[in-house]
Amino acid sequence: MHGDVLGTGIGSGPGAWEATVGPDHLDDPGKGLLRRDYGLVELSFSDADGPMSCFGIRIQVHRLIHGPCVPSPLIHEYGEFAPRARFEELRSAVLSLGGTIEPDDLSGDVHRYRVPESGVRIFVIDDPDPxxxxxxxxxxxxxxxAGDVWALSVSPNWWGRS
Structure with a gap:
């Protein structure tokens, strides 16, 4: 609903993310880019506009089914995570918090929805045997x-799109 993880979001630097999510991550650097993988949480950074800052957050929900991948600060804040998240449960939670969910792209094996209030995209498995x-x-x-949430993603280039 907020487009952040524990209060850290788009525009934050790698140090802020490490302070929030912890030191246990894998960095995959590139020229002016950095992908940081915490398991459940995956971040994209760029130095195109100055100091290295986050331009994309992806919650890789599909990884939960394969075992432990949740950073300890998230477990501390939210408790243990189930091995899967169902779209209808997520939809109910978003609606109960006053948000809306709109279809964005319902073609293909994975459907995409958006939460306009936060810029978050929700990717949902439609065909598990594509x-x-x-x-x-x-x-x-x-x-x-079918109906499992694959991932959640937020990137500023999607904010404000109708």
Whole structure:
């Protein structure tokens, strides 16, 4: 709803993120860019406009099903995380907080929704067997299912779009 993680968001530098989310991360640097991976939380930084600052936040919800990937500050704040998040539960939570969810792109195997109040995009699995192999077990709790949230993403280039 806020487009941040524990109060740290777009425009914050790597040091601010480390102070918020912790020191346990993997950095993947590039020329003027940095991708920082905390497991559940993935950040993109750039120095294009001055000091290195965050221009993208992605919550990789799909990683929860594979085991521990939640930074300890998030566990401390919110408790243990379930191995999956269902879109309908997320929708209910957003609506209960006074937000709205609008369809953004419903084509393809993963549908995209947006929360206009925060600029957050929600990616939801629509077809867990996109290649039609027919070996997907819809009752297996160990694999992704239709209606699971794949990821949440916020980037300032999406803010204000209608």
């Amino acid at each position: 290649y039609g192999h027919g070996d997907h077990d819809a009752d297996d709790p160990e694999i992704h299912q």
